[in-house]
């Protein structure tokens with residue numbers, strides 16, 4: 100079968116010369132496109148095997164803009180360039196072309212460049228296919244291997260896994276609910292790895308970690324010059340994830356105005372970069388929150404239409420204290436992982452330590468357990484962990500007289516936990532723990548990490 104090429108070039112004579120060379124070499128050539136819009140219209144009707152692309156075209160958009168779209172769709176392209184200046188050349192290079200053809204075109208160069216481009220493109224496609232096969236949990240064994248990343252044999256964990264298996268193959272958005280540290284991100288990764296999108300990217304966005312004024316550009320991207328400081332065009336996270344999955348952590352932190360824009364992504368699969376035009380994206384959305392979204396909705400901080408769109412398939416991650424039979428298997432799992440990481444020979448826990456682990460109520464959930472085991476391994480001198488630093492005041496059933504003296508760290512931890520509980524684990528924004536404690540939200544987050552919350 101003949102390979103089909105598309106020439107995107109606004110100079111009629113150059114485009115025609117190129118077309119003659121290609122036809123002589125027995126390629127099939129689609130009608131010449133003079134602008135990005137022309138090219139997209141042609142591609143909608145027939146996808147070419149390779150695009151020969153000039154940088155400066157008719158219309159507002161350049162060949163570099165088109166290159167981003169082609170890349171996202173997995174279509175190979177080669178630039179046709181005159182002597183562009185260095186910054187243009189660098190921007191073009193960043194889009195990952197299969198090569199550059201310098202004008203004026205010589206038949207020998209054109210055909211050699213096309214041979215090289217085909218070679219690289221087929222190699223890349225083979226690598227992608229192999230990766231997908233390797234990652235493919237199509238076999239039961241592969242699927243089981245992925246599922247085993249979630250440690251725990253309790254009924255609530257089995258229920259989570261059943262839900263994951265049901266929804267993974269579909270394109271349905273999933274809302275992961277649960278306290279901080281219960282494994283929401285881990286489950287999001289599992290859903291992506293079990294889904295047909297596993298060979299493409301999983302892009303993780305922590306909505307709480309971004310200053311509100313940057314979230315829009317981070318998610319949707321922006322055009323060069325669209326606002327002060329937009330010195331370069333930026334491709335947003337939704338577009339970066341093309342063909343794959345976007346995991347929006349802490350979705351409850353998304354400012355109201357962006358919730359409207361996000362709703363359009365969910366409804367229409369359409370984004371609008373700042374200063375740019377609307378465009379379609381091919382992504383799956385996973386979102387997580389440790390807030391009570393119904394309460395957020397009631398207080399006007401979360402849009403109702405977005406809530407119902409997102410809440411099609413909620414998966415609730417149980418707190419660790421609701422499944423105490425998972426504590427010791429998880430502890431053993433982290434022991435194995437971390438001893439390997441730090442090359443230490445530690446084989447188990449004393450009975451006393453096991454009892455302590457079982458009697459603590461784990462407000463920071465699995466993450467807190469993981470941090471505690473890591474600390475214990477680092478401090479351990481022998482082959483068995485005989486001591487763990489569990490904050491005394493949280494031991495279930497601890498008596499008042501055991502709580503007499505608290506260290507500064509313990510007090511700080513308790514104080515932060517109290518604030519978090521009062522704010523329903525909301526950290527940022529109005530009514531959040533950072534506001535209550537009168538500290539900067541990122542300082543609070545780093546204190547929480549340090550204290551294993």
Ligand SMILES: Nc1ncnc2c1ncn2[C@@H]1O[C@H](COP(=O)(O)OP(=O)(O)OP(=O)(O)O)[C@@H](O)[C@H]1O
Nearest residue numbers: 248249250251278279280281282283284285465466
């Ligand atoms: N069931 C599990 N088995 C093994 N590891 C787990 C499990 N649950 C959680 N973890 C581990 O615990 C840590 C915290 O999990 P994760 O980051 O997924 O929690 P989260 O709910 O997304 O937290 P946050 O709401 O704070 O973002 C990670 O290192 C994760 O790998």
